[in-house]
Amino acid sequence: MTQSNTPTTPITVVKCPTCQTDVVWGEQSPFRPFCCKRCQLIDLGEWAEEEKAIPGAPDMSDSDGWSEDMGY
Template sequence: MSDNTSHAPTVQCPTCGGPSVFEPANAWRPFCSQRCKNIDLGAWAAEEFRVPAQTPPQDAQYGDPRTED
């Protein structure tokens, strides 16, 4: 006898670390709840998440235009 029920994968909620069902029925995926989704959105709005970037090297021939008058 075969089991035809589908089992959606469960992932870890990025905000609280709890289980979150990753399927279309979960409107907040990959988050477990609207609360966790809103916490994450607030962190982005407050610029708590940043992409690391290196400062570009100074161009010795032309100088740094940010420091010129």
């Protein structure tokens, strides 16, 4: 009987952000963290439609009265 000296790597499993299906984080899951192309495109569409956003400071570019045109 021989023993393998290769270390075993723990398998990481994450939930698909769209449908909550378990996804193995590895080469066998090309759309990770999504389970499939469909879920990936659904998420992209939500970002494109601005249904999702990263919280941050409000856009003050037009509301503060400041102008780049200095009149020179």
